[in-house]
Each structure stands twice: as structure tokens, then as C-alpha cells.
Amino acid sequence: MATLLTATDIAALSRLIDELLALPAADRADWLAALAPTDQHLALALQSMLAEHEGSRAPALGTELPALGDILDASTPKPGDRVGPYRLLRQIGQGGMGSVWLAERADGALTREVALKLPRLAWDAGLAARMARERDIGALLEHPNITRLYDAGVDAQGRPFLALEYIAGQPIDAWCAAQSLDVPARLRLFMQVVHGIAYAHGRLVIHRDLKPANVLVSADGQAHVLDFGIARRLHDSEPAGPAQTLQGQHTQTHEQHRALTPRYASPEQISGETLTVQSDVYSLGVLLYELLTGTSPITAKRASPGALEDAILRGQAPLASSRAPVRATARALRGDLDAILAQAMQREPARRYPTADALAQDIERHLQGLPVQARPDSWRYRLGKLLRRHWLGFGMVALGLTSVLALAG
Template sequence: MTPSLLDRHADNFARLAGLPADEREAAIAALTLDEDERELLRRLLEADADAADDPLAQALAASASAQLAALEWIGRLGAYRLLRELGAGGMGTVFLAERVDGGFSQRVAIKLLRGFPTSEALRRLRRERQILSGLEHPNIARLLDGGETADGQPWLAIEFVDGMPLLAHAAAHAPHLGDRLALFDAILDAVAHAHQRLVVHRDLKPANVLVDSAGTVKLLDFGIAMLLDVDGDAAGRATSTRVYSAGYASPEQREGRTITTASDIYSLGVLLGELVADATRARPDAELAGILAKARDADPARRYASAGAFRDDLERYRDGRPVQAARMTRRYRLRKFVGRHRSGVAMALTAVLALGLGVWRLGHERNRAIEAEVAASRDADRARAALAFLTDAFEAAAPDNALGPSVSVRDLLDHARARLAARKLDASVAQPLQRLLGNLYDELGDPLTGAELLALGSANVEVHDAAEALALARDHD
């Protein structure tokens, strides 16, 4: 098989090799290939699955072994001596190595191509070296050195991270949701750094994130990352290679459409879902579910606009503030505000309850006094009765008298409601109080009790002017 033919099928092979057998055939059928090429791809995949008997697989293994043997015979690669293999992926093999000159010792991870070095694989490794050289971030594994072997094969020396994969570290050392969100915050910060430098990772998954013994997150493997050409022709970058990890790739990646930073946002949403699953299974969280849904939206335009925006929303979630992924209703904002300032809101609502009633009644009295002295006198009597009731109710509910060392807004409302039901006040006094309490219950998140009180306070009410009619209409609504 010629190298050019290998180049043509390298991307499809790397993607299909990671799929289950039942999905692989459907994926092969969907490719734009003639029947001979499909059959060739099937044979390559079968050979990869049965390395013991297939001559092609044996040749690939022999090539990798010969490459390692040659390096061992040489004794070192550049300034480094290879110690052992750390792992292998679809494109390269990573070795643990140590520096053997320069007057100091240092352990690094050396990445080399494995198997036949196709032109596409060579291009990717050189591009990874170019990308890493421009990224300097505490949560991204640093590029330390690089070069090419005598036969022109590029290699990278990357910061060696002695740590655990992300999910394993979370299971062992981060049982709580807050701890896991802190790990993810570091990942978002690293991705934001890459995006600011026009680099899209395109393969974000738990296996590409390690956490060292100090708890520091390190993002790895920019092997299929893409440099965005913001000034170039969009059509030229719209159909890049379809190498991706099944389960983490965005819909546009899987379908070969334009790849942007939004593709990384989707992968981050999938990664976050796996990271927090164990920590949130016991208590479903609607706000966190909304954040995940926004990040993993099938439409790139509806996802978070950037890794920074994603990070800001998670920070709001941790702080108890309204998140952008939720519907910004008045009740939602009120609930989040009350949750952050419980004691202050209780005091403020108590004051507003008394002040609001007083202002409302005083305004009403002023208008009625202009119309007629008799009507003003009658309403003044009602106001005094209402004020006397509220004074009596709040005084009886004071901590020294009834409800213990602290009093919540709900306690005050419940106490006032009970006393209002027990006392035989004139309807002209009782009904405005019922409507006021009904509105306050609704704002406090108890619409059923609020509706009951509003119904009682609005039944057979006689209005005397336009202002009373409008107020009553609002309460009916």
C-alpha cells in the first residue's frame, strides 16, 4: 500500500477504529467512497482488531518496535534518554524520558509518531509543536523542547505530569460538588487561554486532563487542535479532518461542518456532565441542568459564547446568584436574592409591610378627604382600625412574646393571617388587609395561599373611585 493511500484513509481509520462494531458499518456506509475503498477500509479495521494474525498489523507493530529499538541503540533522542512507554493513541506513542545533559536532571514526556509516518500524521505533530509553543498557562502541559530525528520525524518534549486522570482523581479526592467545579474552573481557564490565542482543542475529554499530586489540573494533547484563521477564507477552514473522540465531539464535528470555539464548549459540557454526575445524583439541580443543556445545545449559536461566559455562569451558580442559563423571571431573581440575603430581606420586608400599608392608606385617605369630609372620616376610622390590627399582630409576633429569638417574614405573615381570620373586623378593614397579605404570599413563593387571600379580599368589594377600581383589578389579575 502506498503512503498516499494511507494518507487518504488515516482520518477515517482513526475515527472508525474507536467505534463499536455495530456502529462502525453504518459509519463506513455513510462515507463518500467507492466500493473498493470501503472494502479496503474494512480490511484495515479488521486487521487492527486482530493484530495477532494479520500481517499488516504485525508490520505496524514491527515498525514501532524497530523505531524504539533504533532509539535505544542510539541511546537518546536529542538531550533525552527514553526510559519507558507511557501510552499510545491513534497518532503517537508517548515515552517517559530524562534529560542527560545540560547540567541538570529533568523528566519529560516525549511524543513520537507510531507506525508508518503518513504525511498527515507528520503535519499534525509539527502543528502540535507550533500550537504548544504559543501557549503558556499553569493548567496546560508546557512544551519544553522539540526537534526531528535523522529521518525527518518530528518529536516533542512536553512537561511530564505525574498524576491521575480527571475522573479517577475526582472519585478519590473530590467527592463534593464544589471541589469538582473548582477542577472544572481550571479547565475552563486553560481552554479560554487557548481560545484567546485562536486555538481550538477539538478533543476535550476526561482522558486528556490529568491532575497531579498537588491538585493542579493539566490539559494535554493538542494533537488535533486547529488554529483559527480569522482573516482567511471561511470555506477553507470549514471542512477540517473528522478525527474526534466518540461521545465528546459536537454535532458539527461529527457531520464535518465548520469547527469553531463553540465545538470545544460542547465537549466541555459533556465533560462537566460526567464530572459532576456522582456528586449531584442524590439531589437533582435544575440550575446546573440548565447550564449543562446550554453548553451542549445542538445549535452552536445557542451555546455559551465563550469559555469565559461558561465560567462566569458557573461562578454565579456557586455564589447563589441568578445564572444566565435559567429563565430570568421576576420570581426567580427574587428567590435568588432572598437566598443570598435572608436576614436583611426579612427586616426589609417587615418594614415595607408596615410602610407600604401606611402609604397606601394615607394616599387613599387624602383622595377621599377631597371628595367629602364624611367619607374621609370614615376611611380614617378604617385606617386606625387597620393600623391597630397590624400593631397588635406584629407586637404579638415579636420575639419576646411569641415566636422565639428570631422571626422570619413567613412567620410574620402566617401570624398576621391567623389573627385576621380570628378577629371579626369590618369588611372594609379586613378585605384590604387580606389582599395585601395575598400579594405578599405570592411574592414570597406561595401563590396558592396568596390566591386564597386575594379571593377573600376581593369578594363583593364596593369601589368608590377609579384608583380603587384599578387596584382591585390588579388583585383580580
Template structure:
């Protein structure tokens, strides 16, 4: 037989008027469970008291505390001068529901003043001791500059638990803000630090459950406000017990301060309280810091009956902070404005709409709509302070409508039926009207479409004729540019290409050709800009110039065009040598597996070419020129070495790269930096340095020759030159451990290049 819960037995017993029948029911329902029987009987006795928390207002049964410092209310064992362990009590500064707080002086091992909290004599119930131990362990778990630190914990000779914590000489949060007249940004910055402290506690698995101004003390440290969160006396662990004893909250009690209590706390379901309960309390704190009062007046909550209090907290939506400020009377508005260093007439307008959204999001009755963490709330406030968009947003129109619909189901149903009838009637009328005029309009529409088609055809024909004229003019200009370039009449060639870009700017070939001229002259930034324009227009990747475009775009920092080209090359299925070579230059964009597949394809090409020095052994058509075969063989050796290096096949890469340096081709020697990288990966430190020095020597020789001859481009093709510079820079980072500075000789070459075009 399943035994009912303590709560269900208690409520069922309340419905039985006869004492004897009630007792018999409880005995039967508990089914021999002595602990359950004891708990239910205790609840029934509490309910029969004249003063109980269910039938009387909360204020009626709040304990009446003696004024702080009233020595008659303090046990004689704990008067000033009494020693508690190594701590000498100085004065009592606070009193809670179950404990006293003293200023004490630690005698050893160091002398310092501390705050000592001890359970009141006669209140050592299991629940109170458990709460005290929870507070002690909760604070001990945390280490944050905005949370009071715990120094010690022990029991007195009379077995009363106490703990010793940092003595915070501060004032409550709201009192500090008003007394120091902090403006809105200063208050928000201070609030952000409090959010971070609460976030730290949540990360340690602790919910405070009683965040309020008196539990956040603020003092000045080095001239700046420093907030300290104190009093974790009602804290509970998230998902686990803090002590070996059970911290049990009776379902007829509410833990926390009503003005700062979340709706789920007011529901008195302890298993339903999580970190978002503290988010609600932070929202109340922010509301009070901004407006000078909490959302619900404490006097109203204290005078309300128990059920009315719970209803206010759980169901009533408070006014927005801006609305609260706009409704203050003149005297109170003047005080609030002065405390925030504002003119009274600007008080309401000073509350930005974003602050309304932040506060109301934290105060949402539905905790799923609050901030998920205290850190998220702090981040939103920080975004507001930096004039950035905030994450909080007002409830959508649909969300507000669904809430309204739930409250007014009958009205909504009636209005909906009427609206549907009206809409259907209007729809039928409109349909009939449209059918009546459709036939009349068909001929006019058809005639208009025919006229529009004729006009479009005429415009297209005219545009095509204009395009043909521009294309013919562009062809002439491109031919002129090539002829002048072949004759090394650089200014005339550049002028012809530039004119072609003006005549037909959407034609990729004009940008490619001018980019090639700029690259040949050493004007790499201008060439990269032209190539990027060609990529933007969408030129075919099979263009012969493609083998050099990727390197130049990468070297000049045209990242967007380089990325676009990379994606196109990856998906290219062409087997022509230039496309394969281009993919080789972009191996850095490939995964090791893709690079390995690329290396295999180039190796197949090398096998097909055979020995370039033995034309009889090659598989190329005999019409191929022998020097072309040798040149192409060197290129593919280099590309194969590159791909092997990117795939992690360092030994094979080293072999192919060395072979490419030995082959007789126009880029001979540019593999030195890649050889240095391969040696470095294989652990050959000396060989890596030696290869890098060879790379540096080649760089110096080319630069010195170009500067001596006042040339903007080196003696080797510009494609190989850019490739070499990129790899030399990477080798310097890998082998030498630093990025080389731009060589001043390169800037000299660039000035020579500009002068070449200007001449």
C-alpha cells in the same frame, strides 16, 4: 470554464456505474488540473475499499492499538534506553493514532523527566506530519498553568519529528473526581480552571477539537487539585495556518472522539468548526463530571453505523443532567452518590435547575445559542457557586414553538385554520352581544360618571380647604421661626421650623428654611438632609438660598440630590446673579467648554458692574448701594476665577482669584486654595505651597476662633465656609498629594451646634 470542486466531482463520479465512463468523466471534469485529478482518484480508490468510513460503522475502522508497554509493537529504534537527542527513553506510556508517548529523562543541560511524543515509523504522511507540527506549535503558543508546557521540539536522525513536553503525572478528570469523592462545588471549581485553560488556547487562536476526560489530567499540588489540558494533536488554527504545510481534513473523516464531538464536527465541514465546538465538548465534560456519564453512551455510538452516529450527535437532544440522575438504577445511583458525598435519596435533588440550564446551553445543537466563549461559561459556573443569577436561560416558549412548528407544518396549518374560524365566530358573537347591551348601559354609565364627578369635586374642595388651613398654619410657623432666628433664640426657631415640616411636608420652603437654619448653626448633615428633601419635592432653582445648597449637598455626600440640582442648573437660562453664581459653584460638573462659556458670562457681568470703588463708572442703577456693588463685585471675581480654572485658563484664573482676595467682601480669603491649585497647574511649585499654607493658616484661624467661642459655625457666612472646606481639601490632594483627615476642631464645632439646638 470554471472547474468543479474535488468533492462535487467525487460524488458525481459515484453515480456512474461504468468504470470507463467514470474515468472519462473524471478526466474531463478535472480539465487538466493534475493535483485535482490525483485527489479525486485517491478518493475513488478509498471508496472502493472493503472497509471505508462511509459504509461501515466508525468502530469498524478504528485502529487496533497494542497495549501500552507492548515492546513488540514499538519500533526497535525506540525501545527503553534509546537516546532521542538529549533524551533517554524510559517507558512508553501512551499511543495515539499517529504517535507514541514516552517517559524520557533529559540528560542535558538539566536532568529531569519529561514526556516525549514522536511520530510512529511508517506514518510520516504529509497529513500526519502536518498534524504533528500543528500540535507542537499549538502547545508552544500557550503559557497557562492548566496547559501542559512544551520544552523542546526537533527531529530524530531518521527525520521523524518529536517534541518534549511537561510530564503530567495525573489521572483523567472523571477518574480523579470519583476517586477523591469531590462534591458538587469542588467539581465545579475544578471545571472553572479547565474553562480558563481552554479560553487561553482560544485567545492564542487554537481550537482543541478533542476535549475529553483522558485529555485532562488532574493531580494534587499543595493538597489542591490541579488540572492540565494535554494532547492538542487534532488542534487547528482559527483563521490562519499553524505551519507552512496545509493541515487538510478529508471530508469523509471526522476529527475527535464521538462521545464528546460537537454537531458541526459530525457534519465533517472543517471550515465550519470554531471555538464554540470546544464549548460543546466542555458541556459534555460538565455533564459527565456531574452525572457520571456523558450525554450519549460511548458503547451506543461505537456500535452505531456512520450515518446513524452523525444523526445522533447532530439531532438527538440528550436528557437534562437532573433527569439522567433521577433515572439511574439503585446500584449505579448509590455509586454516583457516594462519589459526590451525597445520600442516594438526595442525588437527583442535588442537581440545581441552574446547572441544567448551564449544561444544556453549552450542548445546544445551534452553536449560536451556546456560550460565546469558554470564559463566559466559566463565569456562569462561578456565578452559580456564588448564588448569583446565571446568564443561561432555558429556550423561550416562542423558540420551542417555532421548532415544533417546523416539524409539524401540516398539523399546525390545519389547527390554525380551525382556530381562526372559531375565534372569528366567537368574536362576531361577542360583538353582537356587546352591541345589544351597549344602549342599555349608556345611561347607567353616564349617571355613574356624573355621580363620581360630583363626589370628586366635593373631595377636592374639602382637600383644598384643608390645604389652605395647613398653609396658613405653616406661614405662621415660618414667621415665628424667622423672628426667633433673628433674635438668636435658636431652640425656639428650630422647633417652629420643625413643626412647619410636620404640618405641610410637601412644601419645599419649610425644608429650605429649616435647612438654612441648620447650616447657619453648623449642623451641616441635618442641613444637607433638609436641602435634599427640598430638591426631591422640586423647589424653584431661582430661590436665593440656592447659591449655597449645591456646596453643602456635595460636602455632606448627598450625591443624588446634588446630581439632580446640577442638571437643573446646567439647563437654567436665568441671568440673575445668584443663579449665575450657583452655576459657578457647580463648574466641576461642567465640561471645559461649558466652563469657558460660564466664565465669559461672568466677565460680562464684571464689565457691566465696572469699578466698584468708583460708583460713577458702574453701569448699575444709581439706586444700588455702593457697598452692595463692592460686595457683589468680589463675589463675581471669585466666580470668574473658579470658572476660568475649570476651563483650563489658569493664568486668567490666578488673576481673578487674587483680585477676589483683595476685594472687600464677606468671603475674602476663601480663594487661597484655588490660587494654590492654579499655581500648581502653571508649574509654580513654591507659589503653590505658599498659597496652600495661607489657606491652611486661614482654616486654623477660623477653627481656633470658633472653638474658643464655643460656636458651631465660623465668623464667615456658612456658604463661603463650606466652599472653602471643599476647595481646601482639593488643594491638599493636588499640592500636597494626600487627602487631609477631618480636623477634630470641626467635630468640636458640630457638638457646639447640636448643643445650641438642644438648649
């Protein structure tokens, strides 16, 4: 008999499929074979989801997959379908846990197009209340670097949906590569992201899933942070399982707390500890590290579930300058940017920048040639900064003194 997956299983699937899809294709079979005993019952579901993502046949013909029952909507969306008040136009994205469609209002209320996110999994009986909370969070966030959440709900068939501002753009890492941006240009683009996150923090909202795929850059070079779908308000106080707290208050559920992308998650997210704005600061550090070096700061020693999480909890990221692809980039990263990234990605939240604004200010100081807070203060460091900022003036003075001394001699 098929086994019904619980809400906790669904949360585990969300986390595991993200880990699986982040691996090179050649490593995925070994990863699945090394599933922890507590996750073995999810192996076939993961294989099925992977097969769908890759557009191939599901494994083991005739094998009975776990029944998702009411939790998994077996219907596949197609153009022309109605989801709530929206009509699907074309699919614009797909992942292991859902799809994103360009859609329009079908009831004539508005004419704008939206990006309609359709999670594959209906989480639990409290889904309608959760979607109402998503609308509440979306109403708080009106910023040029944050994608607007217009609507969230559950349609007549029980399918959840999120209606987002449609941005025609590229993920920030792809944009940087396509534009061949140098280090200062990447920093200025990244600053847009930090300003958007700092704005959200000022309204007591943390994102919790910052990664390149959740930052789109439009053709005019504007960065847009999207997918606040697992965001949480800092003063939420709903009952939850043990260790699921946020600023000393309980988050909604264990399942939503674990809805994260491990590669970009902070150590406290991985271990289920208290989350503050400094969790997003850590993820911003990981994102910037990748934008500047093209590599992830923390890598697992083996391709298995939990290996990356262990590395995040115990590992130490090498200096970004040591991972730079070319010497010119390494020179640009050495010193200030190495220090800024190291402080943003400290394992202990108290040792990171206290806010996203503080991170932005240090990056701005670096761009202006001023001393940064992440580096130890000394007269030599400050003098070096002063000389680099005013090298022309100091050069003219030195040339004048040399001329005077030559004439005097």
C-alpha cells in the same frame, strides 16, 4: 499484494480506532463486522491495532495486513532508545495510535524529564512543517492549567515526536471519583479547565479534542489540559479539501480535521463544518456532563461505526439531573446546572455560550447563588435566588414578625 494505506486512510484509522476502543469489549466484534463499505479495507489494520492495545495476538494467523510502508513505523520503542535528542526511560501511556514515554534529554542540554508522545503514524511529506506549527502553538500557551509543549519534531529515522511537560496525575474523571468530590467541588475543579481553554481561545487557539484523558489532575488538585496536538489557530489559512474551514479559513488537511474523539466532538466537527471557539464550548459541556453524572450525554442506539456520529448530529441530551446516580446529585443538578449544560451542548453553535469565559461566568454565578444567564429571567426566579442566598437573614426577619404579631394579638 499488500495495499499501501494513503494519508486519508491513516486519518480514518485514527478516528475509527478511537471509536472502537471507546466501546465495551463485548461490542467490538459487532462494530468491526458493521464497518461501512468505504472502510472495509481498514478492518484488518483495526484488528491488528486492537490486538496490540489489548496485548493479544493479531487476528487471522497468516493473513496479510495492509502495508503501511513509510507511513507506519514498524519499530517498537523500548527503554534506552533515542528519539531525536531524547532518551526513553519508561512507557507511561499507550493508545491505538501511539505511546507516551517518560524521557530525558540525551544531549545534556537540559536535565528535566518530559512526557514524550510518539505517534505510530507519520502523516505525510509535510510532517516536519506540521511539527514546526505545533511548536509555534506551544510557544503561545503559558498558563498554569495548560501542559507546556516544549518541543516537536521528526528524528533522523522520520519518526514524529512531541515533548510535553510531564504531569504525574490522574484523568479528571478518575480524580473526581477517587476523591469522592461533591458537585460544588467538581464544578470548581472544572473551572480550572475552562480558564485554561479560555486562555487558549484568547490566543486564537482551539483545542478540538477535549476529553477526560486530556485533562490530568496532579496531587495538589491542579488541573492540566494537555494534548493540544490537533489544536489549530483560528487564523490558519492553508489549502485543504472542501468543507474543512476554520473561521472561514482552510485548515491544514482533511486528515487533521478529522483527528477527533467522536464521543466528545461537536456536531460541526462531525459534519466537517466551520469550527469556532464554540466547538470547544460544546466539548466542555460534554466533559462537565460526564463529571457530574458519570454517563455520556449522547449514546448510540447500536454499536456500529457512524452510529454515535449520527446520534450527535440528530440526538438531544437528556437533562443531567435525570441521569444523576443518586437523588442528592439530581437535586443539585436540577435547575441551574441542567440549563447551563443544555446551553453549552446546543446542536447549533450560535445557541451555545459565545465563549468559554461566558460558560465560566455562568458556573461562577451558580456557585455564588446568583441567577444564571442560561435560565429565563423572572421575578420569581430572582426572588428564589435571593431567599436562598440570605435565608438566615430572611428567617430572622420572619421570626421577628411572627413574634410581633403574636404579641399584638
